[in-house]
Amino acid sequence: MKLTDDEKAMLDGKEGIGRQRAMELLVRYCKALGAERLVDTNNVATAINATNPHQREWAARGDFDGVFAEFNVDSPDRFEMPPLKAFTCHLIGAMDVGHWQVLGVPERLVDLQRQSEAFFGPRGIQLMQTCTPYQVGNVPVKGEHCAWMESSAVVYCNSVLGACTNTEGTASTGAAALTGKIPYWGYHIPDNRFGTHLLRVECEVESMMDWGMLGYFAGELVEEDIPVIDRVGKVPNLIRLKHFGAAAASSGGVEMYHVAGVTPEAPSIDAAFGPRRRPAQVIKYGPAERRATYDNLNSQATDRDIDFVMLGCPHESIEQVWEVAKLLDGKKVSANTQLWVHTPRAIKQVADRNGYTRIIEDAGAHLMSDTCPAISQYVPKGTKVVATDSAKQGHYLPAILGVQCWFGSMEDCVNAAVSGRWNGAL
């Protein structure tokens, strides 16, 4: 592979051991990918998560330099973290320190989380603590080379914003933060961004739930390929595309999609497939496919008594928090059920100001930030049956926590929280 002079200097250790180890990781990674060179990036989204269930032991030693060297650089030895070269934001984290008692987090882990933030914050890891950096100010521009983790953010970044990123991981984003480099491979290369499959929508796809199901269907069929969605009625908004991408990146590995006439690289079907290209497959999504997807998402659940309702995966926008507040206004969550709503902390501030937090709390629910149950692995004690409006969360929770999970609309979920029973329907 070809390295530029500044890359060689870092690899040779001229900028210290931290950047040297980071360049070594990037070179090993390029070889694994078959990439020929690196590209400059000044937009990194990473996760340090020193308090994640499987990384706590490392952090408990109080050695955050060691945590970073091991997990964020895959370094064979510990080093003192040098100043970052690239603008870097932190994705979702392991807990909400504002709700640790509700979550049931042991106090020592809360201390550890606070120490971790006090360590990494001043060193330039922007503590946005959300899976949706694009909702709180990190909105890459079309063509911008990024190094993002978080499959739901990656697919949004590529598809909706037209910026360029692969689904990076903990080690590659740590190395990118230290060097300002990432392999020039995959979605950084314009030729790899064209559509592969045509998905013809032949039924109504309008609500957030509809878009979540369409994404779940698309991901299962195309796996890592690039679906082009055609014949969409109304233009979908941020919420709908956020849910579509998150679902497609969970049932499959979709990192990029096009919605004809909507997303920036698909002014038309032809443009989405690029010059000389035809779809490898044309797929129909009609009422039967919609029904099958709904049943598929609900196939793990049998008990209708709901212990826990989870909203906000990916983290909710202020518009969604407003919706939840309207649905909950004047109501009470069932004594047998808990309702947790998740939004970035910056958006929670707006919700506080608007009085939505109080409406949600008066109903007996919680508006949380910084984490979600799939990441924190905290759910209300004794939870066996969950309801969620997120196809992504519905996909992962049974595997991660061994619970049953119902999927439905936000309204179905709020109703379930209030009645304690699942009565969702298509």
Added chain:
Amino acid sequence: MTTITLHGRSVVGGKTEGETLVTRQTISGWGGVNPTTGTITEKRHELVGQSFKDKVLVFPGAKGSSGWSVYFHMCRLAKTNPKALLFNRVTTKVALGAVVTHMPAVTDFDMDPLEVIETGDWVRVDGDAGIVEVTKQARAAAE
């Protein structure tokens, strides 16, 4: 007993041999694997409940969360990682996962490893040269 040799591209160097665990389904890392045991936990996966610890994992590729690599990283630290990774589709998830697992890994084969290799076959993996030697009837070979 027959021996078949596959030629591919080196992803991560190193040499090893062992019994295979084969799946035709892509694998999730985060939300699909328990790093403490190396067990597949995705409910609808054909390998659910089975561990890849000390096995040569043969699979189409990675899917799901960007936590893929860090979960295989944690498997390495917990010593539950596969002995080698043989896969078809290169993505950033599986490539970085192989890098941080520090085990031999090979891809881009001249024959589809999912057609040639069955669970229980014995394989010798040369991660540097990208060569995989498959011996059918694992038990006979092991004895």
